[in-house]
Amino acid sequence: MTTDRIPVTVLSGPLGAGKTTVLNHVLTADHGLEVAVVVNDMGDVNVDAEHVAQQTDLGGDEEIIELSNGCICCRLRGDMLDEVGRLADRREFDYLLVESSGISEPIPVAQTFAMGFEDADFDPTDTYELDTMVTVVNAHSIWDAFDSGTALTDQQLEDDSGRVPEEVLLDQIEFCDVLLLNKCDLVPDDALEEIEAVLERLQPRAKLVRTEFGDVEPDEILGTGQFDFERAQASAGWKHELQHDHHHDPQAEHGVTSFVYQRDRPFHPERIAALLPALPDALIRAKGFFWSAGREDVAMGIDKAGTSVRAGPSGQWLATLPEAQREQYFAARPGLEDDWDEEWGDRMTRLVFIGREFDHDALIDRLDDCLLTESEMNDDWDSYPDPFEPEDRRELALADD
Numbered sequence: 001m002t003t004d005r006i007p008v009t010v011l012s013g014p015l016g017a018g019k020t021t022v023l024n025h026v027l028t029a030d031h032g033l034e035v036a037v038v039v040n041d042m043g044d045v046n047v048d049a050e051h052v053a054q055q056t057d058l059g060g061d062e063e064i065i066e067l068s069n070g071c072i073c074c075r076l077r078g079d080m081l082d083e084v085g086r087l088a089d090r091r092e093f094d095y096l097l098v099e100s101s102g103i104s105e106p107i108p109v110a111q112t113f114a115m116g117f118e119d120a121d122f123d124p125t126d127t128y129e130l131d132t133m134v135t136v137v138n139a140h141s142i143w144d145a146f147d148s149g150t151a152l153t154d155q156q157l158e159d160d161s162g163r164v165p166e167e168v169l170l171d172q173i174e175f176c177d178v179l180l181l182n183k184c185d186l187v188p189d190d191a192l193e194e195i196e197a198v199l200e201r202l203q204p205r206a207k208l209v210r211t212e213f214g215d216v217e218p219d220e221i222l223g224t225g226q227f228d229f230e231r232a233q234a235s236a237g238w239k240h241e242l243q244h245d246h247h248h249d250p251q252a253e254h255g256v257t258s259f260v261y262q263r264d265r266p267f268h269p270e271r272i273a274a275l276l277p278a279l280p281d282a283l284i285r286a287k288g289f290f291w292s293a294g295r296e297d298v299a300m301g302i303d304k305a306g307t308s309v310r311a312g313p314s315g316q317w318l319a320t321l322p323e324a325q326r327e328q329y330f331a332a333r334p335g336l337e338d339d340w341d342e343e344w345g346d347r348m349t350r351l352v353f354i355g356r357e358f359d360h361d362a363l364i365d366r367l368d369d370c371l372l373t374e375s376e377m378n379d380d381w382d383s384y385p386d387p388f389e390p391e392d393r394r395e396l397a398l399a400d401d
């Protein structure tokens with residue numbers, strides 16, 4: 001270790017993916033480190049801590065602190081810091097492993113370690129250094145989902161912010177340094193290759209490791225030095241696609257493909273709202289923003305994660321800003337002005353689609369059918385029924401690129 005801060009590895013992943021199994025494997029492996037463990041559980045029963053306690057010899061080298069009131073990222077952010085602060089006072093260990101609940105959003109957990117937490121007495125950045133974010137995914141349930149067109153995770157719980165498990169799973173995949181593809185024993189090799197191709201597309205930066213019963217080499221997840229907040233945040237495959245303008249992608253591996261759909265004419269709100277829930281099952285991810293006629297004030301965002309799809313107001317067009325403020329953005333971001341339309345400014349649609357063997361041209365046709373026709377361009381758009389929620393979150397649409 002290059003600093004005297006204690007390195008931290010965070011294990012995330014959906015319920016039942018195998019986080020505890022990985023943890024047990026690492027705790028019993030021969031790595032010469034004294035590891036402290038923070039296990040965060042959902043609900044009343046502390047299954048994890050019981051499990052770990054039963055399966056490992058807690059001969060004094062490992063300590064389990066369980067947090068039982070909810071998930072790390074929200075209610076327990078404060079508590080977790082108290083616990084890791086208390087542990088830090090003792091400093092009798094040289095590595096901290098955090099198992100985060102299946103419904104924890106990874107970004108707030110990482111933020112807590114990487115940047116501390118307002119209002120907390122203890123500043124974790126003095127003592128700890130976030131080393132590796134690991135996401136454990138369940139190869140078997142993904143295979144199942146591919147086969148049947150069902151959700152990528154069978155878990156039912158929503159997290160505190162009301163996000164569905166598939167959205168959280170996609171966040172966990174898109175924000176990590178190492179992806180452990182666990183339960184590989186339950187999936188045939190050709191299916192594993194396809195799952196890997198999908199994961200690589202969703203998260204090109206992470207190291208992908210196949211495991212069976214969590215049998216990962218400890219040095220794949222301990223002391224990798226891979227974590228970097230900015231890089232992790234920029235590493236989602238869809239951001240990559242949007243930035244690099246992969247409008248078409250001929251190099252499909254195992255049928256996994258993606259493309260960017262860009263148009264400067266608005267969608268008819270009812271037509272696009274009807275299409276979104278009817279997108280092909282083979283589409284695993286869709287992100288980006290679109291222009292819905294009649295909502296010239298706000299950019300609509302799309303977030304499709306597996307079978308779940310959400311669309312609603314998510315950003316502000318630069319065109320709605322006062323001139324002086326807009327100029328500041330132009331100055332800060334060269335190239336921004338290039339796509340500026342005389343009449344409509346930056347209002348446009350830019351969506352990225354990632355999926356398995358889906359027909360790009362058919363999807364493009366269906367999207368194009370949602371665009372306003374030549375004659376609809378002359379309609380009074382405000383007279384269209386608007387199926388999207390009225391709430392207007394004022395972030396800039398640009399935040400996505």
Ligand SMILES: Nc1nc2c(ncn2[C@@H]2O[C@H](COP(=O)(O)OP(=O)(O)OP(=O)(O)O)[C@@H](O)[C@H]2O)c(=O)[nH]1
Nearest residue numbers: 015016017018019020021102182183184212213214
């Ligand atoms: N067949 C198979 N089963 C596994 C594998 N890894 C874990 N399991 C089993 O899957 C179940 C869930 O594993 P856990 O390690 O408890 O999963 P978890 O992610 O910690 O689950 P939560 O704590 O509920 O979020 C257990 O019964 C494990 O024995 C694997 O690679 N193959």
